[in-house]
Amino acid sequence: MPYYSKLGLLPQKRHVQFRRPDGVLYSEELFGTEGFTGPSSTMYHIHPPTQVYGWKKLYSTAVEYVETDVMRMRHTMTGGPRMAAKGDWVTGQVVLYGNADCEMAVCNPAEQMKYHFKNGQGDECHFIHFGSGVCHTMMGTLRFGPKDYLIIPKGVIYTIVWDKRKNGPDGKPTDGGPSIENTPFGRVLLIETANGSHIGPPRRYVSKDTSQFLEHSPYCERDLKIPEYPLTWDEKGEFEVRIKARNLVHSYMYHYHPLDVVGWDGCYYPYIFNIDDFAPITGKLHMPPPIHQTFEAHNFVICSFCPRMLDYHPQAIKVPYNHSNLDSDEVLYYVEGNFGSRKGIEVGSLTAHPQGIPHGPHPGTIEASLSATYTGELAVMCDTFRPLHPTKAALKMDDEKYPASWQGEHFPGLTSGQIHLQKDGSSNGHAKVPVFEHRSEANVWAPNTVEPSNGHANGRSKPASSKSGPRAGSKPASKTIAPASKGAKPSGKR
Numbered sequence: 001m002p003y004y005s006k007l008g009l010l011p012q013k014r015h016v017q018f019r020r021p022d023g024v025l026y027s028e029e030l031f032g033t034e035g036f037t038g039p040s041s042t043m044y045h046i047h048p049p050t051q052v053y054g055w056k057k058l059y060s061t062a063v064e065y066v067e068t069d070v071m072r073m074r075h076t077m078t079g080g081p082r083m084a085a086k087g088d089w090v091t092g093q094v095v096l097y098g099n100a101d102c103e104m105a106v107c108n109p110a111e112q113m114k115y116h117f118k119n120g121q122g123d124e125c126h127f128i129h130f131g132s133g134v135c136h137t138m139m140g141t142l143r144f145g146p147k148d149y150l151i152i153p154k155g156v157i158y159t160i161v162w163d164k165r166k167n168g169p170d171g172k173p174t175d176g177g178p179s180i181e182n183t184p185f186g187r188v189l190l191i192e193t194a195n196g197s198h199i200g201p202p203r204r205y206v207s208k209d210t211s212q213f214l215e216h217s218p219y220c221e222r223d224l225k226i227p228e229y230p231l232t233w234d235e236k237g238e239f240e241v242r243i244k245a246r247n248l249v250h251s252y253m254y255h256y257h258p259l260d261v262v263g264w265d266g267c268y269y270p271y272i273f274n275i276d277d278f279a280p281i282t283g284k285l286h287m288p289p290p291i292h293q294t295f296e297a298h299n300f301v302i303c304s305f306c307p308r309m310l311d312y313h314p315q316a317i318k319v320p321y322n323h324s325n326l327d328s329d330e331v332l333y334y335v336e337g338n339f340g341s342r343k344g345i346e347v348g349s350l351t352a353h354p355q356g357i358p359h360g361p362h363p364g365t366i367e368a369s370l371s372a373t374y375t376g377e378l379a380v381m382c383d384t385f386r387p388l389h390p391t392k393a394a395l396k397m398d399d400e401k402y403p404a405s406w407q408g409e410h411f412p413g414l415t416s417g418q419i420h421l422q423k424d425g426s427s428n429g430h431a432k433v434p435v436f437e438h439r440s441e442a443n444v445w446a447p448n449t450v451e452p453s454n455g456h457a458n459g460r461s462k463p464a465s466s467k468s469g470p471r472a473g474s475k476p477a478s479k480t481i482a483p484a485s486k487g488a489k490p491s492g493k494r
């Protein structure tokens with residue numbers, strides 16, 4: 001994270017004597033990135049963090065990609081009963097897409113974690129689709145719930161305790177999620193760095209001078225949940241910490257509880273951001289995908305497509321235009337709502353659109369969207385600069401019809417052979433586009449036009465000089481706006 005935080009007990013200065021109640025020194029650990037020139041935190045352990053033993057190899061996490069020479073649109077349907085629950089928070093992760101920079105997995109765990117885990121090769125961004133629980137980390141506790149992004153940086157030791165899901169009197173889960181039989185704890189989309197880089201907010205949203213989120217950012221510090229108490233477990237015994245590095249998981253043993261930190265401070269720690277706290281940037285005309293960007297790492301970005309007001313130009317096309325994202329592959333994970341520009345997409349679907357192939361609205365969706373003013377769509381997108389490849393698991397849930405889903409009548413009645421562009425002398429070859437007036441007395445905010453019964457505009461004391469309000473003799477603002485029908489006729493009707 002870009003900004004400084006702290007929790008627990010700290011000595012007044014770094015690298016000085018700091019003693020436990022029994023007089024023994026706490027063990028200081030600098031937890032640093034980029035050769036100790038990047039974000040770091042300083043922690044104080046009850047026990048020296050070096051006292052680990054018993055390492056043994058458990059399993060490989062190397063991902064095998066398939067069809068690496070096939071470039072086509074893909075639709076991976078992971079919703080419903082297609083992905084049976086298996087493993088735990090870590091071993092249940094099923095990688096579906098990835099490359100040398102990131103891996104995307106969906107996890108539907110069947111059991112609780114019985115150990116602690118440390119990802120020593122990448123940052124983890126877990127998007128909690130369904131379910132809730134507690135993430136206990138060496139830097140404090142984070143309670144998570146649906147639609148949270150849980151960011152766990154490389155090296156942080158943690159474990160997960162899921163809440164129990166329950167059925168209501170109607171026999172359906174009280175959290176509105178999938179059946180408990182299929183999804184006993186929850187469902188998570190994981191985006192993990194495979195290139196060792198770190199996941200953080202887009203740099204353009206953070207001040208280079210102060211690290212503060214800037215005013216044009218769609219979220220800020222107040223939206224982030226940072227670790228809280230409980231922080232410290234002072235227990236001796238046999239504790240397993242599974243460490244992922246070099247595409248292998250090793251089992252290490254600690255003779256004390258691995259979450260034995262009594263205090264830490266710095267700019268490197270896990271945190272939560274809930275997607276509902278993302279304030280979408282909207283516009284008069286369609287805004288491009290970067291306005292949805294929420295996080296970034298080296299060679300990929302993570303975006304949030306959230307419920308929002310749609311474009312307000314009277315002739316705006318509300319669904320995204322056809323586009324070629326020439327330098328990126330795009331994967332979208334559909335969370336909820338009706339995704340306006342796509343048909344046949346389910347909750348839990350992933351679509352993959354490779355660079356080199358234009359994509360855009362499905363047939364019929366443009367006309368169908370024109371009168372809409374709001375979208376309830378919710379999706380998480382990961383765009384990568386390097387080509388993404390599917391895994392065998394993704395192919396098992398592949399919708400083979402998807403690449404052809406743009407075929408068919410986009411605009412029924414469209415004729416061909418009728419359009420011949422040539423200069424007509426008056427328009428320099430450009431077609432005239434009619435522009436309609438969309439302001440009216442009903443929809444323009446004009447606060448000083450209504451005089452309250454006390455005669456004071458806005459109910460406040462009348463200013464000494466009326467010049468600061470509406471000018472004497474001027475017409476109220478709303479009446480100065482000529483409705484479209486009274487002004488110039490739309491050029492298209494001339």
Ligand SMILES: [Fe+2]
Binds near residue numbers: 323325330353359
């Ligand atoms: Fe796209």
